[in-house]
Amino acid sequence: MPVSSRTSLPQATAADSMRVALTVLAPNVARGVILRRRPMVALAAKVDADRHASRLLRRLRTRYGTGPLWIDVLGRRALLLLDAEHVGRVLAETPQPFTPANREKHAALAHFQPHGVLISRDTERDERRRFNETVLEADRPAHHEAAAFLAKTREEVAALLGEVDATGRLTWQRFHPAFWRVVRRVVLGDAARDDHQVTDLLDKLRSDANWAYFHPGRGRLRERFARGLSAHLERAEEGSLAARLAATPSTDGTRPQGQVPHWLFAFDAAAIAAFRALALLATHPRQRGLVRAELDGRDPASVPDLVSAVYLRACVLESVRLWPTTLALLRDSTAPTEWGGSHVPQGTPFLILTSFFQRDPALPYADAFTPEVWLDGRADANWALAPFSRGPGHCPGQNLVLLVTTALLAELVRQRDYQLAEPSDLDPGRPLPHTLDHFALDFRVTPAR
Ligand code: HEM
Numbered sequence: 001m002p003v004s005s006r007t008s009l010p011q012a013t014a015a016d017s018m019r020v021a022l023t024v025l026a027p028n029v030a031r032g033v034i035l036r037r038r039p040m041v042a043l044a045a046k047v048d049a050d051r052h053a054s055r056l057l058r059r060l061r062t063r064y065g066t067g068p069l070w071i072d073v074l075g076r077r078a079l080l081l082l083d084a085e086h087v088g089r090v091l092a093e094t095p096q097p098f099t100p101a102n103r104e105k106h107a108a109l110a111h112f113q114p115h116g117v118l119i120s121r122d123t124e125r126d127e128r129r130r131f132n133e134t135v136l137e138a139d140r141p142a143h144h145e146a147a148a149f150l151a152k153t154r155e156e157v158a159a160l161l162g163e164v165d166a167t168g169r170l171t172w173q174r175f176h177p178a179f180w181r182v183v184r185r186v187v188l189g190d191a192a193r194d195d196h197q198v199t200d201l202l203d204k205l206r207s208d209a210n211w212a213y214f215h216p217g218r219g220r221l222r223e224r225f226a227r228g229l230s231a232h233l234e235r236a237e238e239g240s241l242a243a244r245l246a247a248t249p250s251t252d253g254t255r256p257q258g259q260v261p262h263w264l265f266a267f268d269a270a271a272i273a274a275f276r277a278l279a280l281l282a283t284h285p286r287q288r289g290l291v292r293a294e295l296d297g298r299d300p301a302s303v304p305d306l307v308s309a310v311y312l313r314a315c316v317l318e319s320v321r322l323w324p325t326t327l328a329l330l331r332d333s334t335a336p337t338e339w340g341g342s343h344v345p346q347g348t349p350f351l352i353l354t355s356f357f358q359r360d361p362a363l364p365y366a367d368a369f370t371p372e373v374w375l376d377g378r379a380d381a382n383w384a385l386a387p388f389s390r391g392p393g394h395c396p397g398q399n400l401v402l403l404v405t406t407a408l409l410a411e412l413v414r415q416r417d418y419q420l421a422e423p424s425d426l427d428p429g430r431p432l433p434h435t436l437d438h439f440a441l442d443f444r445v446t447p448a449r
Helices: 014-031 038-046 049-064 084-092 103-109 124-137 146-167 172-187 196-209 219-235 240-245 256-283 285-295 301-309 310-322 354-357 398-415
Strands: 069-071 076-080 168-173 329-335 338-341 342-344 347-353 415-424 442-447
Touching: 014 038, 014 069, 014 084, 014 124, 038 049, 038 240, 049 347, 049 354, 049 398, 069 084, 084 329, 084 347, 103 329, 124 256, 146 168, 146 172, 146 301, 146 442, 168 172, 168 196, 168 329, 172 196, 172 256, 172 415, 219 240, 219 256, 240 256, 240 398, 256 285, 256 415, 256 442, 285 342, 285 398, 301 398, 310 354, 310 398, 347 354
Parallel strands: 076 347
Antiparallel strands: 069 076, 168 442, 329 347, 338 342, 415 442
């Protein structure tokens, strides 16, 4: 086995590093790490790019052992994690010595959220993390504003279904704008419902962010976006996150408004997760039956009833296990670290490919829609199943995401039946594809029987 001259950790050959660059990194970068590019997502799904990436990593694990494995990509020497326990360690030891504010991530996210917690370090990070946890109420399944959020979601689903009934079809083109209306109302307040401009500006900045440091950045555009956002946040409208933001104490380093671009950006992943969960439910009668049975007799307007719909919640978690929206977790080490007696220098990037672990064929449920794993402790016990990350850097928006997406799915599933016309390969009798093009999902919708 080739061994690095600097440490005894294995070193991938130049050919294997090139394979990682071409099979793992290139398809992820091409798809758009920050804002998905539709044609590239379609192509990735067509060739099931994530299956190839995972297969390559398995081959590397067979060849080099459990690593971590040194690879040389894009002029950087990085450690590729191949072992679930190593993932657990890196996530548990975040932000020190493994900072989420990794160099490449910083280059990308700084285009639209230069003050976001995810790319902050040291005391600024601590302060911004505390602020995010407080406003998003990270530890509570039901946010204090949950009743308002639920009402907004139900209204938007009613409007969406009104549109859908005209054609009997539900596509991403219909679903996505409706989801954004929910997001703008939840985050910024009802008055922002139809302000497409503010989220369109964010999309432009996210599209620049896809290029990371290869794009010079557009300062004026970022200022325009910040002004639009600020106008909404200053209203601090009751029943929105903007109100909680205004009421939460902060210091000079917190930059409260600077946290909001991440929230809006990350809600896009929630839209994808929810739409894919609907595709899973449309194609899996057993799980759909369990969701319907769970919703039966519950009050659609009741927050406690919604929060106790744990099976539906698990369906959303399963959607992001099967098709993680965060394709890779990146960390840079802020201090030297030891790996089985090997010394790894400060400043080393660590790369965790989420779908490699979440679809590990060693898991009996790897390629099957199995919400049960989120209810019986199997998923919780495995830190490599980390669609919302884990440990001190885990997603503080997870509970809020699950609240809003379950509210939305509960309404959709209660009121209509869905048949998935495209794609045709989501079948309980077959392993699910590793790559799913959410843009292409196309449902036939009929009144619920
Ligand atoms: C399906 C939807 C979402 C998924 C799968 C998700 C997943 C994640 C993951 C994996 C991370 C860690 C990223 C890393 O370490 O590089 C993260 C961080 C974060 N997420 Fe989410 N997220 C979602 C939606 C949201 C939403 C809607 C919000 C806010 C309203 C949010 C707020 C945050 C924040 C503030 C961080 C940074 C935490 C830190 O650095 O300490 N997320 N999320």
